[in-house]
Amino acid sequence: MLSDGDQKDRFAALAKAVADRRDQLAFRQLFDHFAPRLNYWLHRRGLPNEEAEEIVQEVMTVLWHRAGLYDSSRSSLSTWLFRIARNRHIDLQRRQRTRMIDGKEPLLQIDDVPGMETMLESEEREAKVREALTRIPGEQMELVRASFFLGYSHSEIAACTGLPLGTVKSRIRLAFEHLRKALDGHDRLSP
Amino acid sequence: MTVAMLDALISEYVAGDLPEPARVLVASHIEMKPSSAMMARTLEAFAGESLEAAKTRALVSGDRCMENIMRSPSPALRLVQPREKHHVLPQALRDHLGYDLADVPWKTKLPGLKQHMIEHDKDDGSEMSLLWARPGRALPNHTHEGLELTLVLDGDFHDHRGTFGRGDVSVADEDLDHRPVAGMTKPCLCLSVLFAPIVLSGSKMGLLGDILGL
Ligand SMILES: [Zn+2]
Ligand SMILES: [Zn+2]
Numbered sequence: 001m002l003s004d005g006d007q008k009d010r011f012a013a014l015a016k017a018v019a020d021r022r023d024q025l026a027f028r029q030l031f032d033h034f035a036p037r038l039n040y041w042l043h044r045r046g047l048p049n050e051e052a053e054e055i056v057q058e059v060m061t062v063l064w065h066r067a068g069l070y071d072s073s074r075s076s077l078s079t080w081l082f083r084i085a086r087n088r089h090i091d092l093q094r095r096q097r098t099r100m101i102d103g104k105e106p107l108l109q110i111d112d113v114p115g116m117e118t119m120l121e122s123e124e125r126e127a128k129v130r131e132a133l134t135r136i137p138g139e140q141m142e143l144v145r146a147s148f149f150l151g152y153s154h155s156e157i158a159a160c161t162g163l164p165l166g167t168v169k170s171r172i173r174l175a176f177e178h179l180r181k182a183l184d185g186h187d188r189l190s191p
Numbered sequence: 192m193t194v195a196m197l198d199a200l201i202s203e204y205v206a207g208d209l210p211e212p213a214r215v216l217v218a219s220h221i222e223m224k225p226s227s228a229m230m231a232r233t234l235e236a237f238a239g240e241s242l243e244a245a246k247t248r249a250l251v252s253g254d255r256c257m258e259n260i261m262r263s264p265s266p267a268l269r270l271v272q273p274r275e276k277h278h279v280l281p282q283a284l285r286d287h288l289g290y291d292l293a294d295v296p297w298k299t300k301l302p303g304l305k306q307h308m309i310e311h312d313k314d315d316g317s318e319m320s321l322l323w324a325r326p327g328r329a330l331p332n333h334t335h336e337g338l339e340l341t342l343v344l345d346g347d348f349h350d351h352r353g354t355f356g357r358g359d360v361s362v363a364d365e366d367l368d369h370r371p372v373a374g375m376t377k378p379c380l381c382l383s384v385l386f387a388p389i390v391l392s393g394s395k396m397g398l399l400g401d402i403l404g405l
Contacts, residue, residue: 004240007243008243011243024261028257031257031260034242035250035253035256036247036248036249036250037242037243037245037246037247038242039247039248039249039250040245040246040247040248041242041245043248045207049251053250053251053252053256056250056256057256057259057260058266060256060260061259061260061263061266062266062268064260064261064263065263065265065266066265066266066268069268075235075236075239076236076239076240076243078239078240078242078243079235079236079238079239079240079242080239081239081242082235082238082239082242083235086205086206086207086238087207089207090207090214094211097211125229125232126236128229129229129232129233129236130236132233133233133236133237133240141237144202144237145237145241147202148202148203148205148206148234148238149206149237149238149241149242149245150241151206151208172199173195176195176198176199176202176230177195179198179230179233179234180198180226180230183226183229183230183233184226
């Protein structure tokens with residue numbers, strides 16, 4: 001069983017093999033790990049199978065052709081893939097809402113958090129982010145995960161966990177407060 | 192309290208769950224506030240970790256998907272542009288508008304108060320607009336039909352809750368009755384996003400309402 005850090009390094013090395021040599025076996029391993037997980041996340045977003053798999057394919061297509069754009073000092077591969085999937089999902093909703101019929105595909109944006117590029121060195125920032133995440137009590141982060149990543153409503157979480165609704169809300173609020181405190185000091189460090 | 196609501200919005204932003212006007216407002220806020228950018232970045236990293244460890248759902252067409260990828264052309268991408276710092280309007284907002292501050296087609300609503308309605312969605316009842324108030328201009332006392340987000344882009348305003356400066360977001364709802372007044376030193380420029388009450392019954396906004404404790 002690989003530790004989290006080893007796992008991240010392995011994914012980064014596989015992505016590098018795809019970027020440098022278009023290594024199909026390396027890509028296959030990344031596909032086998034991430035495609036079913038992206039599919040699960042998109043399913044949780046409420047997407048029907050066909051649309052979810054279309055987005056999974058788009059995300060993995062970006063990885064296959066543009067793995068060279070991934071920078072392991074800026075984020076883990078899973079965060080990079082999450083961001084692409086999230087942006088693709090937003091594009092899909094936009095297309096459906098505006099019922100765009102000109103058939104023009106919007107360009108996929110692989111963007112960092114806005115304004116992020118001016119802040120701190122990426123290694124320093126990543127270290128700060130990871131450290132902050134380890135400081136939040138697990139029971140609070142599990143509720144944040146259920147709500148924000150898996151998209152369950154607070155009432156659904158209360159029903160599943162047996163916690164009172166007020167406790168669910170306050171634990172999630174506390175998790176955000178703890179994160180803010182753990183990250184504190186960045187306003188002073190940035191230009 | 193306001194920070195908790197703001198962080199709930201930032202988490203919805205990172206998950207890609209906000210309707211377009213609110214998404215643009217939160218992206219603009221993040222551009223102006225490094226502490227919120229770090230918060231968003233941290234939640235993104237958390238989403239990445241969650242994805243890495245997530246449950247799996249097998250693809251119905253996994254093999255075909257692999258074949259399609261191997262045969263696919265390289266996708267067209269829009270890469271991050273270095274952001275220009277001298278603009279009053281954040282890039283996320285300029286991207287959405289398609290023009291800069293000098294080209295905003297203002298309409299005078301009251302002496303010393305201008306508005307530009309960016310969009311008014313008849314389907315979900317949401318509104319997105321720019322507001323400009325001359326120094327010291329008070330807005331009439333008002334209540335809110337639904338959630339109102341106000342991002343200060345320049346200058347500042349205050350009401351009984353305190354002062355909101357550049358980059359700050361005011362979150363107001365049905366329970367807030369206020370009389371915002373622009374600061375005295377310079378005009379106050381704001382981006383306002385309104386959610387009509389009918390929207391709050393929908394699934395997306397129900398979730399947002401739930402998070403914000405509405
Ligand atoms: Zn605590
Ligand atoms: Zn108001």
